[in-house]
Amino acid sequence: MTSRFTELTVDCHDPERLAAFWCAVLDFEVIDRGEDKVEIGSWVPTVEAVRxxxxxxxxxxxxxxxxxxxxxxxxxxxxxxxxxTDEEVERLLALGATTVDVGQGPGRSWVVMADPEGNEFDVLRTLAAPE
Incomplete structure (x- = not known):
C-alpha cells in the first residue's frame, strides 16, 4: 500500500486568524483545534475514509x-x-490578501497573492461555467 496526502501544515504566528482567512477563501470549516493549532477542511477525515x-x-x-x-x-x-478570476482577486483582497511580485513577470494567466501572514498563493483561471 502507499501513503495518502492527508494534511498540509502551515507555520504561522496566529493560527486562528489564518484559519479564518483560509476558511473564507476555500469554504472550509474548522474541524479541530488544539493548543497553538487549528485544522480546517472540506470534510472530517476518518481512518476508514482515508484508507x-x-x-x-x-x-x-x-x-x-x-x-x-x-x-x-x-x-x-x-x-x-x-x-x-478578477472578481475572485477582489474578494480575496477584501478578506486580507495582498498581491505580490515574486518575479513572475507581466502577462501571466494567474495572479500571485499572499495571505495575511505573507504566504504566497496563486489565483488561477476561473472554473465558473460560461455565461
Missing amino acids: ARQMPPTLVFIRVPEGKTAKNRLHLDVSPIDRG
Missing part, C-alpha cells in the same frame, strides 16, 4: 515563534468556481 480513497487534504495552522523570511518553496493554487 478507502484519496480525499482532499486538510490544512493545519501551527503557531511558531519565527517569522517568514523568504519566498515559499511550496504554495497553494486556487481556482474560482463561481466568478471570474
Whole structure:
C-alpha cells in the first residue's frame, strides 16, 4: 500500500486568524483545534475514509515563534468556481490578501497573492461555467 496526502501544515504566528482567512477563501470549516493549532477542511477525515480513497487534504495552522523570511518553496493554487478570476482577486483582497511580485513577470494567466501572514498563493483561471 502507499501513503495518502492527508494534511498540509502551515507555520504561522496566529493560527486562528489564518484559519479564518483560509476558511473564507476555500469554504472550509474548522474541524479541530488544539493548543497553538487549528485544522480546517472540506470534510472530517476518518481512518476508514482515508484508507478507502484519496480525499482532499486538510490544512493545519501551527503557531511558531519565527517569522517568514523568504519566498515559499511550496504554495497553494486556487481556482474560482463561481466568478471570474478578477472578481475572485477582489474578494480575496477584501478578506486580507495582498498581491505580490515574486518575479513572475507581466502577462501571466494567474495572479500571485499572499495571505495575511505573507504566504504566497496563486489565483488561477476561473472554473465558473460560461455565461
